[in-house]
Amino acid sequence: MLTIHHLENSRSQRVLWLLEELGLPYEVKRYKRQADLTAPPELRAVHPLGTSPVLEEAGLVLAETGAIVTYILHTHGRGRLQPPEGSPDGLRYQHFLHYAEGSAMPPLFLKLVLSRIPENAPIFVRPILSAAMAAVDQRLTKPRLERHFDYWDSTLRESGWFAGPEFTAADIMMSFPMEAAASRIGIGLRSHIPDFLARIHARPAYRRAIERGGPYAYA
Ligand SMILES: N[C@@H](CCC(=O)N[C@@H](CS)C(=O)NCC(=O)O)C(=O)O
Structure with missing residues (x-):
């Protein structure tokens, strides 16, 4: 078992x-x-x-x-x-299987850590830390995350799923960064991301x- x-x-x-x-x-x-x-x-x-x-x-x-x-x-x-191994969809599948944890999650996690730094500091330094973290976010995490969000949205525009025309485990892997981004940060006007989330959330297995x-x- x-x-x-x-x-x-x-x-x-x-x-x-x-x-x-x-x-x-x-x-x-x-x-x-x-x-x-x-x-x-x-x-x-x-x-x-x-x-x-x-x-x-x-x-x-x-x-x-x-x-x-x-x-x-x-x-x-x-x-x-999963798509057939070695096929173009199989390679996309491998890409998103690794990308979800290896590339999509780190900037999301960094943003979360930066946002929590001021509240964990002594009260008198919080305003200055908040301003510093906001500046780091603007320069570092925000532009990176925008690039990732655009990548997700344009990939989903092709077939509605991450690795070809069928639902695969790559979609399952990608669900968490997308759910975390949509619920904690907001993904702007990218319509394919909320559409994907609505479809996975409606699945009986989900x-x-x-x-x-x-x-x-x-x-
Ligand atoms: N890349 C790892 C990340 C594992 C990980 O950090 N899991 C989180 C759950 S969201 C955790 O256990 N966090 C609690 C902790 O770090 O104390 C994976 O995908 O399994």
Whole structure:
């Protein structure tokens, strides 16, 4: 039996969704975030990184969403939810599978960290820190994020999905950066992004995964 160690309100929601799309049986171990939003120490007993998701099956303990998605599809997918390997859509699939965590998430995370710096500083330096963080955001994160948002929107304009004409696990991987961007930052007037989010949120497997995973603030 597959076990997923799942942190509430987190990117591990995608793994539950993938398993629901494939109709596979699995067990969910749910963890609550601490007051500072970090994962509880019990997750460190499961994997040295102490982050979520972590998959366990038959003695295997695997962290990192992209690796978990690849493992599940390779072991249990029977060719579903991925384009043929080596085809143009298969290469796009690989690109977005890695891009989601490797390139899309870092500037989103940086923006979140910058926004939290002033509130964690002594009260008398908060105004100056707020101004400094806003300047860094304007110069560094904002233009980068705008480029990423444009990339998502123009990719979706082609077929509605990230890796060709069919829904694939690349769409599942991309869901979290897009949900985080749309709910925390706003994606402007790019219509293909909210359209994509509305379509994935309406999928029965997505709804079932939310029921299994518990609180999820991004849908
Ligand atoms: N790139 C990793 C990121 C893992 C990660 O940072 N997970 C977050 C959940 S959104 C986490 O566990 N955060 C809690 C913490 O860092 O304490 C993946 O995709 O699995």
